Amino acid sequence: MATKIKRRKTTKQLKKSSLSPFNIYWEKKNYYLLVLGLIVTIIGFYFMTIGPWNSFSSLVISPIILFIAYVIIFPLSIFLRKKSEKEQAPQMGRQETEVDPGKS
Numbered sequence: 001m002a003t004k005i006k007r008r009k010t011t012k013q014l015k016k017s018s019l020s021p022f023n024i025y026w027e028k029k030n031y032y033l034l035v036l037g038l039i040v041t042i043i044g045f046y047f048m049t050i051g052p053w054n055s056f057s058s059l060v061i062s063p064i065i066l067f068i069a070y071v072i073i074f075p076l077s078i079f080l081r082k083k084s085e086k087e088q089a090p091q092m093g094r095q096e097t098e099v100d101p102g103k104s
Contacts, residue, residue, distance in 0.1 A: 025081050026081075027081070027082065029080070030077050030078075030080060030081070031077075033073060033076050033077035033080065034074070034077040036073055036077075037069050037070075037073035037074045037077055040065060040068060040069040040073060041066065041069040041070070043065055044062050044063075044065035044066035044069055045062070045066070047061050047062040047065060048062040048066075
């Protein structure tokens, strides 16, 4: 009996079948946080340009604002995502049935 030969997918079929990973994890709030991080970064660099190089805004305010943008807002926009129902269900069931080992 003859064996069936598998046909390769064309590039158009591959483009249709592959999805961007950002569509799965990124929601509207992630994009808002990313834009907020860009705005806060621009404000931080603006404060750095005000006055002479040794002014209070250049040495104190600007680094604090940039730290908030780079260390807090940008990572939040990347890693923050809503837990799906599948992830929440096992955790809730486990919490109700397990007893803390230190308590009797």
